[in-house]
Amino acid sequence: MMVISQDGLISVTRVSQALDILTRLGETATVMAGGTWVMREARDRTFVSLANIPDLTDISLDAQTLVAGSMVTHQDLCDAITGAPDLAALATAAGKSATPAIRRMATLGGNLCTRDFYSADLAPALLALNAEVDLETSSGRQTLSLEDYLNTPVDRPHILLRVTVPRTAARSAHVRLMQRQAGDYPLAVVSLSAVITPDGALRDLRIAVGSVEKRARRWRALEALCEGQTMTSDSIRTHAALRASQDFVGRDAVDGQGWYRLRVLPALVARAFSDMSRTEQGAGR
Structure with missing residues (x-):
């Protein structure tokens, strides 16, 4: 693990301070949230820690919306929403990612902002739940759908403030395929609502x-x-099998080949549908 010198770590208490530093230092500065991914960067960087900005750790849940600050940890997010049928995909994604130790450190914002981390669990769950993100930029506050945010090139400093998820009558589920039970990144993930x-x-x-x-x-x-x-689990699996290789180009990596990621997708869709259907049946009792 990289050791950060005292001069290389700046802790801020306001979002505006973080933006000022990122703007001034440019590519030599990096935001640090939970630190579980960015610490892999073994190069000279100035790390701007958001850990002491209190508002970013807030979670609010009511009948209309879930609002979670970007510094909310996976574990705290899971604890806050477990039992809400419409948010089951997100609760599973947050509660099953990585290992217990990582879940207590890794943050919502870090999971979404790390563009070179391809196996993030929270992103597909939040896409399935129609989430929006609030950003602070040098030109002011901006709200984007998560889908637009993930497809927007990062061409200027910004801080992801919070994620908002609308509460609905839907049910949801999240499934992942692992090579082993713990510690690995998923080969493929499906979230469904x-x-x-x-x-x-x-x-x-x-x-x-x-x-x-x-x-x-x-x-x-x-x-x-x-x-x-x-639909049934079998019929949705059949549809997924017909579409998978047309709609996706699987990525090759040390943990798995692209063809295999595509091959398992239909089964994961069927499992997610089955899990969601069981949640729906349970809610109707």
């Missing part, structure tokens, strides 16, 4: 895939095939 109507049809279906490519994204073609349809 939908309203299941009384006649069994899917409405407002959102499917997101992570770790298969370099960036988590919605699976819109599969959503379109299944929206408004009465």
Whole structure:
């Protein structure tokens, strides 16, 4: 692990201070949140710690929205939302990522802002839940859908302040495939959210895939095939198998080959659908 000298770490108490430093130092400065990923950078950097900005650790949950600050840890996020059926995908993503020690340190903002971390669990879960992010930039406050944020090139300093998730009547689920049970990054991740109507049809279906490519994204073609349809685990798996190689280009890495990531996607979609359906049935009792 890289050792940071006292001169190389700047702790700020206001977002404006962090932005000023990032603007002034340019590419030689890096934001540090939980430190579980950025500390791998074995090069000269000035690290700007956000740990002492109190508002960034706030979590608010009511009937309309979940609002979580960017410095909320995975474990605190999981603890706050466990038991909410519409947020089940996010609770699972936060509660199953990495290891217990990492979950107590890794932050929501760090997970979303680290563009060279391709296996982030929270991104697909939040995409499936239609999340928005609030950013502070040198030109002021900005709100983007998470989807737009992940697809926006990082061309100027910014601080991710918070994530907002609308509460809905949907149910959700999150599944991941691991090489081993703990400590590894997932080979593929699927998050799914939908309203299941009384006649069994899917409405407002959102499917997101992570770790298969370099960036988590919605699976819109599969959503379109299944929206408004009465599906089973087998039928949605069949649809996913027909679309996977057309809609994704699997990435090759030391932990897994691209072809294998595509091959397992249909089974993960079926598992996510099954988990979501069980949640729906439980809510209706």
